[in-house]
Amino acid sequence: MPFIQNTDAxxxxxxxxxxxxxxxxxxxxxxxxxxxxxxxDVPEGVxxxxxxxxxxxxxxxxxxxxxxxxLGAGLYRHYIPTVVDALQGxxxxxTAYTPxxxxxxxxxxxxFFEFQSMVAELCGMEVANASMYDGSSAVAEAVLMSTSITRxxxxxxxxxxxxxxxxxxxxxxxxxxxxxxxxAPIGDDGRTDFSGLIDDRTTAVVVQSPNFxxxxxxxxxxxxxxxxxGAVSIASVYPIALGLLQSPGEAGFDIVVxxxxxxxxxxxxxxxxxxxxxxxxxxxxxxxxxxxxQTVDGQGRRGFALTFQTREQHIRREKxxxxxxxxxxxxxxxGAIYMAAAGPEGLREVAEHCLAKAQFAADQLxxxxxxxxxxxxxxxxxxxxxxxxxxxxxxxxxxxxxxMIGGLAIADHVAGADERDLLLAFTELxxxxxxxxxxxxxxxxxxTVSVG
Amino acid sequence: xxxxLLLYEKSKPGRRTLRLxxxxxPAADTSRLPQGSLRAKPAVLPxxxxxxxxxxxxxxxxxxxxxxxxxxxxxxxxxxxxxxxNEAAAGIEGFRHVHPFQDAGxxxxxxxxxxxxxxxxxxxxxxxxxxxxxxxxxxxxxxxLLVANAHFRAKGExxxxxxxxxxxxHGTNPASAAIAGLRAVTVKSGADGLVDLADLKAKLGDDxxxxxxxxxxxxxxxxxxxxxxxxxxxxxGGLVYMDGANLNAxxxxxxxxxxxxxxxxxxLHKTFSTPHGGGGPGAGPxxxxxxxxxFLPSPRVxxxxxxxxxDYDAPDSIGMLRGWPGNFGVVLRAFAYIRRxxxxxxxxxxxxxxxxxxxxxxxxxxxxxxxxxRLCMHEFVCNTRHQRQHGVHAVDIAKRLIDMGHHPxxxxxxxxxxxxxxxEPTETECKETLDAFVDDMLxxxxxxxxxxxxxxxxxxxxxVGRLDEGRAVKDPVLCYTCG
Numbered sequence: 001m002p003f004i005q006n007t008d009a010x011x012x013x014x015x016x017x018x019x020x021x022x023x024x025x026x027x028x029x030x031x032x033x034x035x036x037x038x039x040x041d042v043p044e045g046v047x048x049x050x051x052x053x054x055x056x057x058x059x060x061x062x063x064x065x066x067x068x069x070x071l072g073a074g075l076y077r078h079y080i081p082t083v084v085d086a087l088q089g090x091x092x093x094x095t096a097y098t099p100x101x102x103x104x105x106x107x108x109x110x111x112f113f114e115f116q117s118m119v120a121e122l123c124g125m126e127v128a129n130a131s132m133y134d135g136s137s138a139v140a141e142a143v144l145m146s147t148s149i150t151r152x153x154x155x156x157x158x159x160x161x162x163x164x165x166x167x168x169x170x171x172x173x174x175x176x177x178x179x180x181x182x183x184a185p186i187g188d189d190g191r192t193d194f195s196g197l198i199d200d201r202t203t204a205v206v207v208q209s210p211n212f213x214x215x216x217x218x219x220x221x222x223x224x225x226x227x228x229x230g231a232v233s234i235a236s237v238y239p240i241a242l243g244l245l246q247s248p249g250e251a252g253f254d255i256v257v258x259x260x261x262x263x264x265x266x267x268x269x270x271x272x273x274x275x276x277x278x279x280x281x282x283x284x285x286x287x288x289x290x291x292x293x294q295t296v297d298g299q300g301r302r303g304f305a306l307t308f309q310t311r312e313q314h315i316r317r318e319k320x321x322x323x324x325x326x327x328x329x330x331x332x333x334x335g336a337i338y339m340a341a342a343g344p345e346g347l348r349e350v351a352e353h354c355l356a357k358a359q360f361a362a363d364q365l366x367x368x369x370x371x372x373x374x375x376x377x378x379x380x381x382x383x384x385x386x387x388x389x390x391x392x393x394x395x396x397x398x399x400x401x402x403x404m405i406g407g408l409a410i411a412d413h414v415a416g417a418d419e420r421d422l423l424l425a426f427t428e429l430x431x432x433x434x435x436x437x438x439x440x441x442x443x444x445x446x447x448t449v450s451v452g
Numbered sequence: 453x454x455x456x457l458l459l460y461e462k463s464k465p466g467r468r469t470l471r472l473x474x475x476x477x478p479a480a481d482t483s484r485l486p487q488g489s490l491r492a493k494p495a496v497l498p499x500x501x502x503x504x505x506x507x508x509x510x511x512x513x514x515x516x517x518x519x520x521x522x523x524x525x526x527x528x529x530x531x532x533x534x535x536x537x538n539e540a541a542a543g544i545e546g547f548r549h550v551h552p553f554q555d556a557g558x559x560x561x562x563x564x565x566x567x568x569x570x571x572x573x574x575x576x577x578x579x580x581x582x583x584x585x586x587x588x589x590x591x592x593x594x595x596x597l598l599v600a601n602a603h604f605r606a607k608g609e610x611x612x613x614x615x616x617x618x619x620x621x622h623g624t625n626p627a628s629a630a631i632a633g634l635r636a637v638t639v640k641s642g643a644d645g646l647v648d649l650a651d652l653k654a655k656l657g658d659d660x661x662x663x664x665x666x667x668x669x670x671x672x673x674x675x676x677x678x679x680x681x682x683x684x685x686x687x688x689g690g691l692v693y694m695d696g697a698n699l700n701a702x703x704x705x706x707x708x709x710x711x712x713x714x715x716x717x718x719x720l721h722k723t724f725s726t727p728h729g730g731g732g733p734g735a736g737p738x739x740x741x742x743x744x745x746x747f748l749p750s751p752r753v754x755x756x757x758x759x760x761x762x763d764y765d766a767p768d769s770i771g772m773l774r775g776w777p778g779n780f781g782v783v784l785r786a787f788a789y790i791r792r793x794x795x796x797x798x799x800x801x802x803x804x805x806x807x808x809x810x811x812x813x814x815x816x817x818x819x820x821x822x823x824x825x826r827l828c829m830h831e832f833v834c835n836t837r838h839q840r841q842h843g844v845h846a847v848d849i850a851k852r853l854i855d856m857g858h859h860p861x862x863x864x865x866x867x868x869x870x871x872x873x874x875x876e877p878t879e880t881e882c883k884e885t886l887d888a889f890v891d892d893m894l895x896x897x898x899x900x901x902x903x904x905x906x907x908x909x910x911x912x913x914x915x916v917g918r919l920d921e922g923r924a925v926k927d928p929v930l931c932y933t934c935g
Contacts, residue, residue, distance in 0.1 A: 005881070006804055023803045028827070030674050036710070042794065043572075054791065058561040062558065062559050063550075075552070075553070087510070095534050096519075101854065103918065113729075117460065163595060163775060172770060186706055245491055271776050272779040275773075282730075291930060293927035298917050307921065307925055321629075327732040327733075328732045329731030331733055338470075340500060343497050356479055359480060376544070428472055440591075
């Protein structure tokens, strides 16, 4: 049997030691009528080489983004330095458990301490945890946390520019609470219009920048308005953009969350990635998730251990700050290796390349007859909405025919959106040739339309 | 040379590992961005060259104890071998570089892996409706409790707001109940270590939403009255949720659906061998009865005339609990594992897990007190009753095990046994490893009596000794650079 090392002789010897005659006797503690009478409904097993053939066949049914893709919408195709796979892939990291035994887990603990430091720096905050599941659930946890900071406030204001999955996730997490969720609409310029919505009943205000439509929000204004109302301000970030753009800490936010996928994690159908969660020191005891702290051993040597564990479910049970236990540690390790490989200069370079490609594409696409950039005035980072003369789905079919993956037809995922709106993403991996092919493809579409 | 420096302490301006090639388009024009939207000062990140980066993480990796290098009998965590093939599988280009918003017709391979694993989990549990959306076991619990809320709302029974939880349960159970807006009420364990049926029945009523039960329990015992328990909960109008943390003990041998369980989660990172990764990622699929299917979280992988697709809009769904469909990388590894084992291998895994646990139990139960000393499932709990007279605690035994080259067992859990030491060897260990562990445990018992200070001083072979965890709270240093 795969992965079982005991031989028949071993089993016989062990059964004798236990004092039972057969394996079946070990299972007599399960009432007979509750044991299966026939094999369960799962296919027969296969050998490793058969498995490999099956997996490569299944993988070949997928069309990969490596051929050129303009699909982002929260999940981006960035270059992953080979050191990330080589180092994260070490079995000592991959097959260790949560570092509850610190002396036997200093590798993981040091890596998380450094991770926390890098995330806090990136976000411009004072403290970060050792990861959440992903960006969307991190937003939901941040909103729940806000209710322990403010008192008796009943309203949560979410920007309509949050990723639609994030808004859905927040609604699910808040479903059992009395909190009212109010969605602040996107204004004509593509930025969130919070006017009149943030008041003394508001516990949390959540904004994402760049928002789902690629538009850079006026973060400082949102943070200031929340602060004035006594609400907790929460920013959701795209970490790569922070190589260039203002950090939420600089803008005055209380909590910063985001999805770490862009920091060295493959898209892989959207998971696993990791969530980042950073805040101010004053809120550390209200923070969800695991936190690593520095301390010393009996000989005064520096060491690291999980700390503030009395916040967590295994100790506090129903009064814990969150139910999170397993997190996305190994993906956070990828993020740490990526950030260390990039350093401040590398991160800035990646961000600048993303912006350069998007600006190059935007200029050419905006010049095509029939196409426009509805939110151009507000400013974008690496992603923007292109309003097409035909439904975005049709445009995507043309891009597909040109051998690449199109953008997101926004109306497929955001109720009420214009069906002509196409969300296009560009990264350092997008080539000039791909952009030119995109422009050519769309220009032939625009000609067809104008002739028609 | 100090090999224990942090990356930040090795950092020097001007060094880095990642450098892109020349831009093939004009340089970015940041003046086109709105005023005030640029970063005032760069993030302080380590600046290191590639060789130092590699050395740093290779050295760190050597400071971990892992399944790949040591026996890891951490009870309740099912630290079985994580097949290296499955890591390689996740690197296959056609799985690595796919986006869930791609046209469904272009990601049929990924969706097929998803669907086939869901089908297999339905086969293992007997519960027909499965989703692998939740990111981990705790999120699976939350998802299921929200499903229960939706179910009772649909039936007009919104007054059901109590979750009954045995005192031996994982802490995530009550923590998940709190988020679901439900009140956690504890059910006692009886003298036999099983759920106290009388106490359960006394607490069942019109307000009962869900009874959450871990079976086999965290004591490694099968709840022999599980069918009666489920019937009693159903009679009271409640639903039974099974925490599947210990599914490894019974898979292929018995199906939770046959017990009367309505909902359960599975930890793919325990039972189905996906690696724990120093704390995650996991995946916490939930399996429910046909009646509850319509409430499952979104999106679901569904099949229609054009093949498989993701359905984000099922009208009765409780919604999403995270971004994107789920942890596909974990799904893929678990799928690869189940394909290797097949129906036969799944049963053999459970058999050998139970065999290995009982073998350790009988080899140790004369030296260490086993409070419920009868046939166990995949794990058992012992304690320090025979050792405490020497001033030795479970933590001392755990630390001494590290010096002997093993990862310790789980200690101080479950809470119902004082000084608990919970041992789960898993099926992938061979008899020689178990024998070596037994020898070391017996040696430690001798040391408890003869040289207890050796235990108090342990571990001495690790990069650091026992840490001052109080200081980490009193004088918190959580970030290198942030003052």
